[in-house]
Amino acid sequence: MTRLRPVIGAENLANYRPQGLHPVHLGDSFAGRYEVVHKLGYGLSSTIWLVHDAKTGTYASLKIVAAFKSVTELAVLQHLEATFDAEEEGSNHIVRMFDHFVHEGPNGKHQCIVGEALGPSLASDISPFWDPEILPGDMARRLSGQIAVGVRYLHRRAVAHGDLHAGNILLCPPKTWASPSDVENDLGAPEKCEFGGTPSPHLPEYLVPGVNENVEFLRRCLTQARVKICDLSEAYIPSLLMPPSLATPRIFRPPEALLGDLPHATTELDIWALAVLVHTLFTGGCGLFYHGDDRMLQDMVLNLGKFSEPFWLTWKNRDQFFDESGKLDASLSSSFLKSGVATVMPEGGEEWVEFEALLKSMARYDPRSRISADDVLKSVWFHRYCRPRMGDRETFPVALCDW
Numbered sequence: 520m521t522r523l524r525p526v527i528g529a530e531n532l533a534n535y536r537p538q539g540l541h542p543v544h545l546g547d548s549f550a551g552r553y554e555v556v557h558k559l560g561y562g563l564s565s566t567i568w569l570v571h572d573a574k575t576g577t578y579a580s581l582k583i584v585a586a587f588k589s590v591t592e593l594a595v596l597q598h599l600e601a602t603f604d605a606e607e608e609g610s611n612h613i614v615r616m617f618d619h620f621v622h623e624g625p626n627g628k629h630q631c632i633v634g635e636a637l638g639p640s641l642a643s644d645i646s647p648f649w650d651p652e653i654l655p656g657d658m659a660r661r662l663s664g665q666i667a668v669g670v671r672y673l674h675r676r677a678v679a680h681g682d683l684h685a686g687n688i689l690l691c692p693p694k695t696w697a698s699p700s701d702v703e704n705d706l707g708a709p710e711k712c713e714f715g716g717t718p719s720p721h722l723p724e725y726l727v728p729g730v731n732e733n734v735e736f737l738r739r740c741l742t743q744a745r746v747k748i749c750d751l752s753e754a755y756i757p758s759l760l761m762p763p764s765l766a767t768p769r770i771f772r773p774p775e776a777l778l779g780d781l782p783h784a785t786t787e788l789d790i791w792a793l794a795v796l797v798h799t800l801f802t803g804g805c806g807l808f809y810h811g812d813d814r815m816l817q818d819m820v821l822n823l824g825k826f827s828e829p830f831w832l833t834w835k836n837r838d839q840f841f842d843e844s845g846k847l848d849a850s851l852s853s854s855f856l857k858s859g860v861a862t863v864m865p866e867g868g869e870e871w872v873e874f875e876a877l878l879k880s881m882a883r884y885d886p887r888s889r890i891s892a893d894d895v896l897k898s899v900w901f902h903r904y905c906r907p908r909m910g911d912r913e914t915f916p917v918a919l920c921d922w
Contacts, residue, residue, distance in 0.1 A: 526712040528728030530561040535722045538587040540566060541624045542723035545709055549631060550620045553581055557702060557709045558727035559636070564588040565752075569636055569702065578696045579617055580636045586627025591763050592752040593619055593630060595678060599751075602676045609672025612665045614689070614749040625720040636696070637689035637747060638705075638740045639732060641800070647734050647919050648741070653803040656863040657908050658744050658915050662688075663797045664905030669748045670793055671892035674786045681753040681784025683792040684768055685799060689749050690740035705736040734919070741917045755784040770806045770815065771795045774884055777812060778830040787886035793895070794881035801874075802859030807882065809853075813839070820845060821853040827884060855879065873900040 525532065534540045543566060547555045556578075557569035564585040572579055584590050596616040604610055618633035641662065646652050654662070666688060673680055680687075696702050711725040718724070753766045762783040765776060773791035775781050781788065798807040808818040816826075817840045825831060825845030840851065856875050864870040877900045880890045895901060 524714045526714055526726040526728060528731070529558075529712065529726040530566060532714060532722065532726070534563070534585065536626065537721060538585070538627050539721075540564075540585050541583050541622065541626055541629045542721065543568060543583065543727075544723055544725070545711070545727065549581060549622055550618070553579070553633065555581070556699070557706055558729050560729045569706070570633070572633075578636045578702065580634050582632045582634070583622065584630045584632070586629050588630075589761065589763075590630040590632075590752075591759055591761070592754065593632060594759060595751045595754045595756055596632065596634075598756055598758070599673075599676060599678065607672060607675075609668040609670075609675075611745075612669030612747050613672055614747045614751075634749075635747070636692075637749065638692045639690055639737050641685040641688040641690070641746065643690075643732060643737055645737075645741070648738065648917055650920055651803055651859075651862065653859055653862055654800055655915060656801070658741070659800040659863060660905045661744050661908040661913060662746055663800055664901060664909045665746050666748065666796065667793065667892065667895050667901065667905070669746075670789055671896055673748070673754075674789070674892045677756055677786075678751070679755045679784040679786045680748065680751065680789050680792075681755055681763070681765065681767055682750060683748070683789055683796050684771055685796065685804070687748065687750045688746050688796075690737075691743065691745040691747060692736075693739045693743045705733060706730050707733060738917045738919070742914055744913070744915055753784060767792060769812065770808070770810055773882070773886070774816075774819065774826055774830050775886060777816065778826070778833040785886065786892070787889050790881050790889045790892065790895075793892075794878045798857070798860070798878060801863050802857055805857045805859050807855075807857075807878065817841075817851070818853050821851060822855040823879075823882065823884065830884075870900070870904055873898070873903065877901070 530540065535542055543555060545555055552572055552574045553570040554573065555568045556571050559567040559569050559580055561567065566583050568581045570579055570581045600616055614635050616632055616634045620631050622629050622631050692705065709727050712728060713725050753763050755762045765781050765783055767776060767788060771792040773788060776788055795807040799805060808815045813836050816834055820841060831837065864874065877898045883889045
């Protein structure tokens with residue numbers, strides 16, 4: 520049997536099997552109206568495509584979930600559609616679902632979700648525009664504010680997102696795609712990559728890599744700087760009978776999700792993750808606490824004090840850094856706000872003090888004592904530093920670095 524060649528920027532071919540991913544080709548049609556025109560991305564259990572809707576004449580995203588996957592995301596999106604309120608500010612910063620259906624193919628039955636077609640994520644490489652790779656302060660303040668109002672919108676509807684990180688925050692395109700030339704101008708032409716092997720009904724004839732980053736498209740998206748929170752596949756609502764297991768990236772997890780057995784996302788976990796996410800926007804990706812479980816836990820104790828029981832005892836390697844009273848080695852030190860923040864706001868200045876106070880109120884050990892998303896929007900830092908940057912007509916100059 521001919522060996523299958525992996526394709527850079529595309530999903531693993533091993534995931535195309537009975538009860539796995541559905542084989543998709545450019546030009547395929549779904550539900551009699553959605554024609555596949557490009558590949559937007561992929562995950563372990565889904566592929567995401569740009570489709571043209573023949574019924575409305577518009578473009579949308581089509582997420583096709585692996586047949587084995589239990590799709591709790593659909594119930595969450597249906598709940599959000601049922602409670603949608605266009606008058607509430609946060610509705611502008613949460614991705615919307617337009618349609619859903621089940622498609623049967625050679626690998627099984629696949630839940631399909633049609634939603635908004637958006638631009639690149641906040642995890643995109645911004646080195647062509649800024650050195651060091653840190654967003655301008657006012658842009659970071661604007662984006663922080665938008666994400667915060669989006670989280671409040673979710674929490675008011677008892678939705679815990681559970682996976683807040685830069686890769687799940689998507690920029691809005693500066694204009695709506697109206698033609699194939701618009702799409703190609705922003706996303707480039709899709710590729711068809713052969714991978715060899717014996718043809719099989721369980722495999723596509725070729726793979727399509729995800730969208731390559733178009734620097735000019737990213738530049739125009741950043742100039743507008745408007746984002747939406749997406750990917751609710753790990754979200755929790757109380758009505759879910761079998762909620763998804765917690766999948767929050769570890770750097771965004773509070774102690775109860777690192778040292779405890781938190782079964783699913785919670786709104787309190789979202790608040791901690793939001794604090795970490797906002798901090799990354801001001802530091803070029805540096806978390807509020809350093810990477811690596813032990814280093815991260817050590818950094819928490821250095822800045823926030825000893826964990827309460829049973830988490831202190833659960834941390835097996837604590838004695839490498841602290842005695843049993845939580846007293847630290849004299850050689851260890853850390854600051855709560857990491858150094859990158861000082862490139863955006865003066866260290867020890869008025870904004871620094873308010874920013875630190877807000878994040879500390881979000882990153883309390885006791886989940887019940889963390890402030891709510893409503894409280895985040897009532898904070899001095901949000902009102903004084905985010906709100907003035909959140910107008911509809913606010914734009915930012917973004918230019919390629921002159922190396």
